[in-house]
Amino acid sequence: MERFVRDIIFFAMQKSGPISEAYANLSIEHRTVIESKRKHMSIVNGLLNENGNFRTAVWDQFGFSNDVILPYIRYKPLLYGFLSKRVNYPEINQVYISSSEGPTYIKFLEAVGLHYNSTVVLFNYIDAIKGLRLIDIF
Numbered sequence: 001m002e003r004f005v006r007d008i009i010f011f012a013m014q015k016s017g018p019i020s021e022a023y024a025n026l027s028i029e030h031r032t033v034i035e036s037k038r039k040h041m042s043i044v045n046g047l048l049n050e051n052g053n054f055r056t057a058v059w060d061q062f063g064f065s066n067d068v069i070l071p072y073i074r075y076k077p078l079l080y081g082f083l084s085k086r087v088n089y090p091e092i093n094q095v096y097i098s099s100s101e102g103p104t105y106i107k108f109l110e111a112v113g114l115h116y117n118s119t120v121v122l123f124n125y126i127d128a129i130k131g132l133r134l135i136d137i138f
Helices: 002-012 018-024 028-035 040-050 052-062 076-088 103-115 125-137
Strands: 094-098 119-123
Touching (some): 040 052
Parallel strands (some): 094 119
C-alpha cells in the first residue's frame, strides 16, 4: 500500500494528468500535509475515501474500473503493515486473504494487485486455524 500511495503522490506532483489536476483542487491544508511528507498513508487513504474527484482521478490513472470501491481501512497495522508488504516486495506475487473478507475489500485488493502484477488468493480462515492448531499439537 505504501508503494501505491507513493505512486499517487508522484502523479500528484506532476505538471499534468488526472491526479495532478485533482490534487491542485485539494485544500491547502491537504496539500501542505502531503508535501511535508508526514503520514501520507493516512492522509491519502482519507482523501480517497472522502474526496470523490480525487478518487476518480486515481482510479483513472491506475486503470481501475468504476465498480472498484475503496474499503475504509481504519486498522492502522493493516494499512501500514499487511498491505504495504504485499506491494513493496515484488517477489511476492500473491496476496493471501481470508475468504471471509467482504467483497468490496477483495475487489479493491484485486485491482491494486493487478496494477502491481499480483494476484489475490483466498483461503478458508476456519481451515487455516484448524491447521495451526494441528501444528501446535505436534
